[in-house]
Amino acid sequence: MTAPDLDTSIARLRDLIEDARRIVPFTGAGISTECGIPDFRSPGGLWTKNQPIPFDAFVASREMRDEAWRRRFAMEENFAHAKPGRGHQALASLYRSGKVPGLVTQNIDNLHQASGIAADDIVELHGNTTYAVCLDCAKRFELAWVRQKFEAAGQHAPNCACGGYIKTATVSFGQAMPAAAMERAEELARACDLFLAIGSSLVVWPAAGFPLMAKRNGAALVIINREPTEFDDIADLVLHDDIGNVLGPFVSH
Ligand SMILES: [Zn+2]
Numbered sequence: 001m002t003a004p005d006l007d008t009s010i011a012r013l014r015d016l017i018e019d020a021r022r023i024v025p026f027t028g029a030g031i032s033t034e035c036g037i038p039d040f041r042s043p044g045g046l047w048t049k050n051q052p053i054p055f056d057a058f059v060a061s062r063e064m065r066d067e068a069w070r071r072r073f074a075m076e077e078n079f080a081h082a083k084p085g086r087g088h089q090a091l092a093s094l095y096r097s098g099k100v101p102g103l104v105t106q107n108i109d110n111l112h113q114a115s116g117i118a119a120d121d122i123v124e125l126h127g128n129t130t131y132a133v134c135l136d137c138a139k140r141f142e143l144a145w146v147r148q149k150f151e152a153a154g155q156h157a158p159n160c161a162c163g164g165y166i167k168t169a170t171v172s173f174g175q176a177m178p179a180a181a182m183e184r185a186e187e188l189a190r191a192c193d194l195f196l197a198i199g200s201s202l203v204v205w206p207a208a209g210f211p212l213m214a215k216r217n218g219a220a221l222v223i224i225n226r227e228p229t230e231f232d233d234i235a236d237l238v239l240h241d242d243i244g245n246v247l248g249p250f251v252s253h
Pocket residue numbers: 134135136137138139160161162163164
């Protein structure tokens with residue numbers, strides 16, 4: 001249901017949070033827009049200007065790997081300077097209260113970790129763009145190192161010592177979803193009594209499945225998103241408002 005005004009909605013959300021024992025937040029791009037991270041999928045977003053490079057193309061062509069890294073470094077100003085917003089801080093406050101066994105995110109920006117939630121308690125469905133990995137041996141590389149090699153080689157992406165290609169630790173189009181993360185996200189969704197879908201349009205698979213899973217297992221469902229979603233009808237509370245404004249009152253230090 002949608003409440004008549006923001007204050008009433010926030011009061012209802014506060015009641016639901018107080019009554020809950022296991023809260024699982026699920027976050028999408030909308031929580032990070034106030035932090036300067038663009039929503040890639042939105043109209044006018046980066047993906048409407050630059051088609052994303054599918055995983056097969058990345059693996060098949062050195063030019064595509066170079067282009068992928070060129071684009072990533074062009075975004076570094078956004079990612080390197082981004083700080084957790086009010087939504088991230090509110091969720092970190094809930095986490096500190098002991099009610100959040102884990103958080104599931106579609107975001108790749110590392111801002112939940114930066115807000116103080118332990119990396120082990122964050123399920124990243126689409127990986128993380130703030131570091132890189134070798135696709136063959138899984139060795140971790142820091143972006144500063146990759147960039148230095150990239151520039152020194154005349155804008156060519158470096159390879160791992162094992163010969164494998166180095167890619168940001170994100171899940172690209174055409175790349176398999178991380179099985180362990182998917183499994184953990186499902187477990188969290190099924191075992192919670194309050195599921196908070198925040199800043200996600202809930203249309204992209206597998207995001208769409210989790211609110212349903214939670215609801216079918218008896219959890220209350222709250223949707224906080226600027227735009228309507230397909231699940232608004234089954235939600236216990238819907239807030240079509242600015243995420244920072246909605247969650248700001250839940251930030252505690
Ligand atoms: Zn390697």
